[in-house]
Amino acid sequence: RMAAAPPSYCFVAFPPCSRDGLVVFGKNSARPRDEVQEVVYFAAAEHDPGSKVECTYIEIEQVPKTHAVVLSRPSWLWGAEMGANEHGVCVANEAVVTREPASESEALLGMDLVRLGLERGATAKEALDVIVALLEEHGQGGNYYEDGSSCHTFQSAFLIVDRNEAWILETSGKYWAAEKITEGVKCICNQLSLTTKIDAEHPELRNYVKSQGWWNGDSDFNFSEVFSLADDHLACCSGRESLEKQGGDVSAQAMIDVLRDKDSGVCVDSESFLTTASIVSVLPQDPSFPCIHYFTGTPDPSRSIFKPFIFVDDVKLVPKVQSPSFGNDDPAKKIPRFQEKPDRRHELYKAHEWARSLLENDQDKGQKLMRIMLDLEKQGLEAMEDILSRTEILDPAEVVDLFYDCVDTELKFFK
DSSP states (O other): OOSSSSOOEEEEEOOOBBBBTTEEEEEEEEEEOOOEEEEEEEEEEOOOOTTTEOOSSSSEEEESSOOOOEEEETTTSOSSSSSEEETTTTEEEEEOOOOOOOSSSSSBBBHHHHHHHHHHHHHHHHHHHHHHHHHHHHOOSSSSSOOOOOOOOOEEEEEESSSSSSSEEEEEEEEEEEEOSSEEEEEEESSSOOOOOOSSEOTTTTHHHHHHTTTTTSSSHHHHHSSSOOOTOOOOHHHHHHHHOOSOOOOOOHHHHHOOOOTTTSSSOOOOOOOOEEEEEEESSSSSSSEEEEEEOSSSSEEEEEEEEOOOOTTTOOGGGSSOOGGGTTTTTTOOOOOOOOOOOOOHHHHHHHHHHHHHHHHHHHHHHHHHHHHHHHHHHHHHHHHHHHHHHEEEEEEEHHHHHHHHHHHHHHH
């Protein structure tokens, strides 16, 4: 049983640590090694009064309007590990273990809350408010993995970012606390990190922990100390040091380098877990510039390339990074769940499996392929830097096929 939470890492860097008025966000999603992650886009939509939305395990009330979102998600579930919306809000979640056992009964997954926050919140604070209201109403619980033999449950932590500020939200059941960040570098991983600086919290939080005998009310209220298992509260962030070393120059490239770093433990490649997908987002504080979101759509960022996506109307869909859909026949939707595991690999994932075996078996060819791929990535990064340094407004027609073309070019290299 994988009792330990998978060690994903999320980062945000604000000026003065990041480059010229940019907020830079990044996450490595550490998940079971064989799990496939897809990149999916959902357009903004209006919904009829009284309509419902079916999340991974439960159905909840839909809202009148949902924002356009782009998500990186384990392809068996409804929510997402990480993603962004058209208003420049980015959300990532972390599975955490607290002294309170996570519920096995099916409710909202932390990953469902990522998507719900993005679909319903036009700012980081709105997304936070959405998530905590849904936690209060529906609770969190259910299996985090596509595993029919065992139920793996966790509490959730979130990094919620927009062009102006970030919120770290940590939860245990329906109780929560949050800290607002507007400068410097912040990292969260699979442990509670909030201490005494709490900028928003569940109205009953302190009464609840007193009633449990976890806090006497006399000492400073320290969220991590109160909610962590005795031996679990460690400073987790080796990646933060790497970002701080950049000395005020954290860019998309610097964030990508940190996410690729296996020695620091930020890029997970262990017996049970692998970084199955990664994201980096660049959010200019000046709203006349577009936000740029880079996705790998494939495992192990040290062998993947980060491909840019920009929200514009009628953005071209990219079926080659979408897993096959099994509709109501999906074993994840039938009760009992996960009785079998269908093949969820998408076209880019399969191409990467081939590339991975080449990297492992033919070093010369593998190195050459990797150089070509990194060169391709660099072209994309430079083209995006150009967009962010222009004075004229971006023409949407220029980027409507952006992500599609990058995936297409990547696949051509593998062929």
